[in-house]
Amino acid sequence: MTGRLSPRLTTLVALIVLALFLLPWVAGRYPVYLTMQILVLAVFSLGFNLLFGYTGLLSFGQAGFFAVGAYACAKILLAVPNLILGIAGGVACAGVAALLLGILSVRHTRIYFSMLTLAFGMMIYSIAWKWRDFTGGDDGLVGIPRAPLEIPGIVSVSVAAMDRYYYVVLVLSLLAILVMYRLIRSPLGLTLQAIRDSDSRAEFAGVPVRKYRLVAFTIAGLYAGLAGALLPPLENTVTPPIAHWSTSAEPVLATLLGGVHAFAGPIVGAFLFFVIKDIIVRFTEYWLIWFGVIVVALVIGFPGGVMSIFAGRSRPVAPRPDDNQPAGGSGPSETT
Amino acid sequence: MTTLFRIEGAAKRFGDFVAVNGVTLELPAGRLTAVIGPNGAGKTTLINLATGALVPDSGAMYFKGEAITHLLVHHRVRKGLSRSFQIMNIFARLSVLQNILVPVLARRGRAGFPFHRMERESEAMTEARRILREIGLLDEENLPAGALSHGDQRLLELGIAIAPAPELCFLDEPSSGLTPVERSTVMELIRRLSAEQRTTFVIVEHDMDVVFSLADWIVVMNRGEVLTEGSPAEIRENRAVREVYLGV
Numbered sequence: 001m002t003g004r005l006s007p008r009l010t011t012l013v014a015l016i017v018l019a020l021f022l023l024p025w026v027a028g029r030y031p032v033y034l035t036m037q038i039l040v041l042a043v044f045s046l047g048f049n050l051l052f053g054y055t056g057l058l059s060f061g062q063a064g065f066f067a068v069g070a071y072a073c074a075k076i077l078l079a080v081p082n083l084i085l086g087i088a089g090g091v092a093c094a095g096v097a098a099l100l101l102g103i104l105s106v107r108h109t110r111i112y113f114s115m116l117t118l119a120f121g122m123m124i125y126s127i128a129w130k131w132r133d134f135t136g137g138d139d140g141l142v143g144i145p146r147a148p149l150e151i152p153g154i155v156s157v158s159v160a161a162m163d164r165y166y167y168v169v170l171v172l173s174l175l176a177i178l179v180m181y182r183l184i185r186s187p188l189g190l191t192l193q194a195i196r197d198s199d200s201r202a203e204f205a206g207v208p209v210r211k212y213r214l215v216a217f218t219i220a221g222l223y224a225g226l227a228g229a230l231l232p233p234l235e236n237t238v239t240p241p242i243a244h245w246s247t248s249a250e251p252v253l254a255t256l257l258g259g260v261h262a263f264a265g266p267i268v269g270a271f272l273f274f275v276i277k278d279i280i281v282r283f284t285e286y287w288l289i290w291f292g293v294i295v296v297a298l299v300i301g302f303p304g305g306v307m308s309i310f311a312g313r314s315r316p317v318a319p320r321p322d323d324n325q326p327a328g329g330s331g332p333s334e335t336t
Numbered sequence: 337m338t339t340l341f342r343i344e345g346a347a348k349r350f351g352d353f354v355a356v357n358g359v360t361l362e363l364p365a366g367r368l369t370a371v372i373g374p375n376g377a378g379k380t381t382l383i384n385l386a387t388g389a390l391v392p393d394s395g396a397m398y399f400k401g402e403a404i405t406h407l408l409v410h411h412r413v414r415k416g417l418s419r420s421f422q423i424m425n426i427f428a429r430l431s432v433l434q435n436i437l438v439p440v441l442a443r444r445g446r447a448g449f450p451f452h453r454m455e456r457e458s459e460a461m462t463e464a465r466r467i468l469r470e471i472g473l474l475d476e477e478n479l480p481a482g483a484l485s486h487g488d489q490r491l492l493e494l495g496i497a498i499a500p501a502p503e504l505c506f507l508d509e510p511s512s513g514l515t516p517v518e519r520s521t522v523m524e525l526i527r528r529l530s531a532e533q534r535t536t537f538v539i540v541e542h543d544m545d546v547v548f549s550l551a552d553w554i555v556v557m558n559r560g561e562v563l564t565e566g567s568p569a570e571i572r573e574n575r576a577v578r579e580v581y582l583g584v
Contacts, residue, residue, distance in 0.1 A: 179451075182450075182451050182453075183451065185453065185454060186449055186450050186452050186454070187441045187446050187447055187448065187449045187452055187454065187457060188447070188448050188449060188450040190437060190441070190447075190454070191438060191441070191442070191447040191448065193427070193429070193430060193434075194427045194430060196429075197426075197427035197429050197430060198426065198427055198428075200389070200421070200425060201421070201426060201427060201496065203409045203410055203413075204387070204409060204413060204419055204497075205413070205438050205439035205442055205496060205499070205500065206410050206413035206414055206439055206442035206443055206447075206500050207410060207439075207442050207447055208408075208410045209410070212447075212448065215448070
């Protein structure tokens with residue numbers, strides 16, 4: 001509850017951050033590109049886990065907000081080549097979409113919430129696919145520039161080179177991680193965890209549960225939007241599959257791999273997700289099958305995710321009334 | 337005595353089953369009332385209606401003279417209503433201190449602060465620790481609530497119920513599943529809090545020892561209706577109660 005890291009953990013985090021800043025100087029283009037993908041998934045997964053691990057709501061529709069962020073950023077960059085505007089616009093659009101769909105979604109919990117978010121996510125996928133005039137249909141949007149970071153009349157920094165864009169992704173990802181870290185340890189974070197444990201008890205503790213679920217849903221949407229908005233300048237293209245439900249499964253898998261019980265779980269999970277995938281695709285084109293086998297083995301071997309190895313055994317918990325079970329199971333007993 | 341809470345002709349059906357049938361009841365401030373009755377009498381449904389967990393099919397609820405029939409639960413809590421549950425209902429994965437902090441922060445309007453460190457909520461922390469001392473769980477403040485014994489969890493649930501500083505608190509079978517020692521601890525706590533006149537308690541209880549030793553007033557329900565009400569001595573001597581409820 002103190003919110004402070006131990007000296008050893010602080011040193012480890014500092015070393016990792018230092019290594020990330022030095023990466024373009026010591027590694028080639030591919031590790032830099034891979035690291036950007038890991039960071040994007042880490043941000044995406046952190047937002048997802050605020051909803052799943054900390055609020056007890058399993059969303060299968062986060063790819064919808066990821067796509068809204070990506071398409072909005074792409075459209076802005078194609079119209080106005082300004083990276084700040086593109087990313088901010090992508091995040092804002094995803095936030096608004098999450099707020100509007102959240103108003104309808106958070107009225108329900110458990111499987112009903114999950115199915116509703118899946119339906120909304122697939123609705124966005126259909127829009128991306130069918131609204132050809134706006135989204136480019138199955139061709140998507142191409143030729144998205146890696147526009148400069150610009151405040152008109154004041155400063156303009158080119159990030160056209162991948163190495164430079166890497167620092168944009170890195171700084172924004174680190175900021176997103178820091179903000180989430182503070183949020184989890186704030187009164188709001190505590191309130192969300194109380195809702196996860198027992199929504200009826202929280203309501204009778206004076207907490208407007210639905211309002212706070214909407215707050216969590218919107219924040220998760222903002223994080224998905226940020227992750228999505230970071231992608232178009234990296235790939236120079238956006239296509240409908242990023243809105244598909246299988247994209248929603250990526251933060252789910254990353255979080256399960258890393259562990260819902262730990263703050264760093266989704267980040268570690270995102271790293272494992274891409275490293276395992278990267279290794280498997282070198283040996284077989286059927287990488288999804290082997291990836292699935294490894295994920296199943298890890299989830300069975302470490303139900304609390306890989307981070308549970310470091311956190312030790314989960315705390316014992318009392319059985320809860322059935323009507324308080326969160327959608328999709330357990331959340332973190334540990335918030336470090 | 338001033339009427340704190342009034343239930344007027346409340347009714348609730350579940351399909352063909354009439355759980356509560358036109359109940360009218362007055363709960364004065366400062367009087368510890370026990371609601372008793374056989375299984376299925378409608379006691380818990382009545383609490384659910386009074387606290388907003390269920391909406392009545394007909395009838396009205398008034399708290400301090402104000403109609404609250406359609407008020408949302410958390411608004412009722414802010415007005416001074418609280419409750420505990422028949423089935424244990426705590427924040428099992430949070431620490432004991434955090435369990436109390438949640439209602440304390442909500443009451444202070446600080447539950448939604450997104451970037452405050454908890455250390456900065458020193459007043460809320462002090463208040464939460466005062467409540468933990470009151471319920472005798474201060475030494476366990478850092479334990480996960482789910483790791484407490486059943487009796488301590490009941491005490492904690494009572495702590496969560498009183499943390500919003502309610503004027504009226506409904507306790508649904510507060511001694512359920514407790515050992516005799518734990519039961520007397522819970523009873524003592526309710527008696528003390530009630531005597532301090534900070535909170536008016538209404539308890540639903542099956543254990544007649546608890547009811548007759550705690551309550552100032554007893555309401556007997558049967559088949560969704562109020563059969564009778566009176567002082568413990570009156571209820572003990574009431575022939576209808578003995579027939580319907582005590583079976584003698």
